[in-house]
Each structure stands twice: as structure tokens, then as C-alpha cells.
Amino acid sequence: MTQDLVPTAHYESPSEPKGYDFIPGDGPHSTIGETTKISDIVINAGGQDRDTPSEAKDTALGQLRARLTTIQDKINIFLTNKMKEEKSSKELKDLEKKMLDEGVDEGSSDNE
Amino acid sequence: MTVDLDKYAKPGKSYYIALGLEGSANKLGVGIIKHKLGQLSDSNRAEVLANIRDTYVSPPGEGFLPRDTARHHRNWVVRLIKKALSVAGVKGTDLDCICFTQGPGMGAPLQSVVIAARTLSQLWNLPLVGVNHCVGHIEMGREITRSENPVVLYVSGGNTQVIAYSKQRYRIFGETLDIAVGNCLDRFARTLRIPNDPAPGYNIEQMAKKGKHYVPLPYTVKGMDLSMSGILANIESLAADMFSSKGGKKAVDEETGELITPEDLCFSLQETLFSMLVEITERALAHVQSNQVLIVGGVGSNERLQEMMGLMVRDRKNGSVYSTDERFCIDNGIMIAHAGLLGYRMGQITPLDNTVCTQRFRTDEVFVEWRDD
Amino acid sequence: MSELSHRLSISIPFENDKQASMARKTMAVDPVLKSNELLIKFNQEENKLICQFMGTSDRVIRVAISNVIDNVKTIIECFDEFDGKDDVQFEEKQETI
Numbered sequence: 350m351t352q353d354l355v356p357t358a359h360y361e362s363p364s365e366p367k368g369y370d371f372i373p374g375d376g377p378h379s380t381i382g383e384t385t386k387i388s389d390i391v392i393n394a395g396g397q398d399r400d401t402p403s404e405a406k407d408t409a410l411g412q413l414r415a416r417l418t419t420i421q422d423k424i425n426i427f428l429t430n431k432m433k434e435e436k437s438s439k440e441l442k443d444l445e446k447k448m449l450d451e452g453v454d455e456g457s458s459d460n461e
Numbered sequence: 462m463t464v465d466l467d468k469y470a471k472p473g474k475s476y477y478i479a480l481g482l483e484g485s486a487n488k489l490g491v492g493i494i495k496h497k498l499g500q501l502s503d504s505n506r507a508e509v510l511a512n513i514r515d516t517y518v519s520p521p522g523e524g525f526l527p528r529d530t531a532r533h534h535r536n537w538v539v540r541l542i543k544k545a546l547s548v549a550g551v552k553g554t555d556l557d558c559i560c561f562t563q564g565p566g567m568g569a570p571l572q573s574v575v576i577a578a579r580t581l582s583q584l585w586n587l588p589l590v591g592v593n594h595c596v597g598h599i600e601m602g603r604e605i606t607r608s609e610n611p612v613v614l615y616v617s618g619g620n621t622q623v624i625a626y627s628k629q630r631y632r633i634f635g636e637t638l639d640i641a642v643g644n645c646l647d648r649f650a651r652t653l654r655i656p657n658d659p660a661p662g663y664n665i666e667q668m669a670k671k672g673k674h675y676v677p678l679p680y681t682v683k684g685m686d687l688s689m690s691g692i693l694a695n696i697e698s699l700a701a702d703m704f705s706s707k708g709g710k711k712a713v714d715e716e717t718g719e720l721i722t723p724e725d726l727c728f729s730l731q732e733t734l735f736s737m738l739v740e741i742t743e744r745a746l747a748h749v750q751s752n753q754v755l756i757v758g759g760v761g762s763n764e765r766l767q768e769m770m771g772l773m774v775r776d777r778k779n780g781s782v783y784s785t786d787e788r789f790c791i792d793n794g795i796m797i798a799h800a801g802l803l804g805y806r807m808g809q810i811t812p813l814d815n816t817v818c819t820q821r822f823r824t825d826e827v828f829v830e831w832r833d834d
Numbered sequence: 835m836s837e838l839s840h841r842l843s844i845s846i847p848f849e850n851d852k853q854a855s856m857a858r859k860t861m862a863v864d865p866v867l868k869s870n871e872l873l874i875k876f877n878q879e880e881n882k883l884i885c886q887f888m889g890t891s892d893r894v895i896r897v898a899i900s901n902v903i904d905n906v907k908t909i910i911e912c913f914d915e916f917d918g919k920d921d922v923q924f925e926e927k928q929e930t931i
Contacts, residue, residue, distance in 0.1 A: 356844060356845060361842075371844075391519060391520060394521070400532060400533040403539065409849055420844070532904075584913070
């Protein structure tokens, strides 16, 4: 087989100033991804997934497609976690604000 | 006839062959068509070399989500293209062009298919032809039925239009003001939790055959147009009462007092919607002084609709109704190959940079250069 | 808020420069929705397709990148099955689809 085709990715954001690198790793890799399944709505309604991707052929491109699926999962999971963090830190801020504001409300309560 | 359809034939070749890819809704279709040189006619028919389809079917009670539909298309498209080429016995070098649905339709599914079209076009050095889905239905319907200049009723899950040809355009005489007739039937099927396999509309049709009582529903023809969302809301509330556990006001037949069944509702819905469709089609016939009706689109396979349309045209001199079977009226790749090839034969090709798909693409935007009648 | 401070780039190698070029052309056609929140650039560097995402949040990148990778996987499958095979007659066993 010719040289392996290996995709790589790099992420940077205010919460990750030093950056974060993604590599597919050693595998095994498959074209069936964790984050590219059919919707939960379908499964919960008793549906089945008969639309999984074709298997990766034992070619450089086939293996590339499988590795890309792995890196896609890694990126999707990473970003989803980031979104949750973002959300929970926002929720924390909201909660903080609410508590503080309520504190203010309490202090200025006209409840005699 | 002055239109020359042979200017773009490959040197020394006596025919054209086109590949067509369709994926604007939940069907993924790949078709391969052959046109011999010269005008298409009763003795020079287009030849279907392959017409393969795979449908994304969602579970009962669920519609098809764009995301899962796009996933279905992208995961099957390469396998389906290979299969079509093998069924047709055709190689890449035999092809003249690659035709794809450019719209109208659902954005994500359309895009997932055009990606394959663009790639294959570059790999095999073949021009792309973007096709209007509605024009695909019309041209395939005309070719299969050999109806010359019919008024076209295009009825599907995404579209409801009455169309007549005039001066190289398919002009829309009337259309739905809100939801499509197929969408109305599909959504009611979901309300009743009727299976989506093989198609929700088909299953409604079978239930309607067992309906005995007609339940009055709103009748909403507005000039040449029609509206169906109010009818759907009305019948959905009847169904909700029917399935309500609290007893309460279940509908009964006005004459016999018998309880209204789901079958009765299917029957009543079909009769109401189809009467409206027949009415606006009849008006269009009068307008353009035609006696031919061609029904295309997925709902066109409904035999009750065909029958009601037949009763209407029977009263007209030389009246006739043309329709095709499910291979051609339900979304398919061959109609895209066929309509695209007609355009290609007039030199209509779509440069790569213009191959963006669009959810809205009106039937009358297409320059029907291949007709000059 | 409109600062595109979240960045992700992915580099995808192909068998040759020509494939990378075709992949880039296929991907570059479609416009990016929400262009005030997200910018996507496709570049070819030799046999690699470089996709750069610049967005206002992780969310906009999350949605865009997965769709781009899905599309690139379709392109790869096309290359794998069809590249250099325009003169090949495909013959498939009866596959159930």
C-alpha cells in the first residue's frame, strides 16, 4: 500500500489559547462514527438505521475515510464539551446574577 | 420543428447518454437515459437504461428530518451510482453529461447529492446540468405518456401546481397557498400513526378505500389557487377527538349515527382535496383550451385522484388523463437525466461555480429551449 | 461579539495534488450561511485540502465542520470508486439496498 493518508486538525480559542491538536491515532478506524449516527428521534420512535456508510476499502482512500471519521468524532465531542462548558459557565454567571439581583431585591424589599 | 437537438452530439455518435441524480426530498434516485439523435417522437422514444431509487423511510408518526435524509443520501449515493452504471451497462466514457436536481427541495439533502455530482464531473471530465425538479417531472411525464401539450397537475409532498406550457416556459396557473397536498396527506398519516412504508400517502389511499362515511371538511379553492392547512387542522382535531380517552364528542355520521372511523377520515380527506385539485385543473383546461391532463408527482400515483380527474375530462371532447406509474411519478433519477439531457442538447450546461442548489426554484424560471411549439 | 475568535483548521491529504484540487473546487462552491458569525476557507497545499473555520463561538464551528467532513467523505468515496475508472464497466453482484 502507498503512504498512509492521515488527516490532522488544530483548534484555538480564547478558552484554549495554546491550541489543541487532533490526530486520528492508531485506530482501529471505521467509517461508522459515534457522532454521525441517525437521530435519536428515529431510534426512540422504534426506527432502525439502515443507512450506515459503506465500509472502508483496504485502499489509501478507504483508510483515509475511516481516519477522517475518527477525527470527526474527536472534533465533534471536543466542541460539544466546549459548548457545554460555555453554557455552564454562562449558566453560572446567570445564576450569580440572579442571586445577586435577588439579594438586591431582598435588601430593597418593601415588605414591611 | 426548428429546434436542433443534435448540435452537441459527440462526433460519430448517434445518441446521447446522461446520468441523473435526484435527492431533493427523501428519495435518492439515480437514472441513466439514452436519446437517439433527432426529435423525440412516438418512433424515437427516450430509452431508460437504469432507474434506481432508494427511499429514506422514517418510523410511524415521524416525518423525515433533513439531517437524517441528507445522511441517507450521502451514505448511499456512490453505491447507487455504481449500481446504475452496472445495470445500464454504461461506462463513464459513454456519458455526455451529469444532471442533478438543483431545486426546489430540502437544502441539506440536495447539497449532499450535488457534492457527488461535482466530484464525478471533475473526475470524468463531464459537464454538469442543473435541473429544476418540477420540470423533471413534467418532461418525464410527457415522454412516458407521449402527451403533447397537456395541462400538468404536479402534486407531491413538496409541491402542488397546475401548469400549462406557453412560449418556452412552464407557467404556473394555480398553486397551493400554504402546504402541498402530499404534505397534507403525509402529516395526517403521522397523526393517525400510519406507517410511512412504502409511503404514507399510499397507506392513506388503501384505508380510504374502506371509508364509508363522508365527513364534511372545509373546501378552500381561492380563484386558481388552493389552501390546505385549514383542512388539515380541521381533520386533525376530528382525529384527536376520535382517539381521546376522555370520551367526549366523537364524530358520528349525520345520517346513520354510526361512529366515524379513521378510514372514513382518510376517505373524506382524499375526496375533499382531490375535488379541489380537479376543480382548478378544469379551470386551467378552459383557460388554455386544452383537453389533456397530465398528472405528475408522487400523489399522481393515487388511483382515486386519477379516477376523479378521468370523470371530469370525460365530459370534454377528446378529453384524456395521462399518468405514469410509481417508477416515474415518485421522485426518481431518470426524470432528472431526461430533462437535463434535453437542456444539454440545447447547449445548457451549468458551470461548476453555478451549481449551488436552491430550496426555492420556480418552475417558470426555466427556459424550455427544447420546445418551440 | 462578532469577533471570529474561535478557530479550527483541518488538513486532509489525498493521493495526489489533482484530487486535492478537485476536492477544493467541489467544496468551495457552496456559500457559508451566517457569514457574520462564521467564515470558512478552503485552500489546496500540494496534495492537501486545508479547511479553515473561523467563528464567533464553538457552536457555529461544531455545526459547520461536521457537515464539511461529511461532504469530504463523500468526495473521498467518489475518488476511491471512480478515479481513473471512466473506462471501466462496473458490474455489481446483487447487493441488497
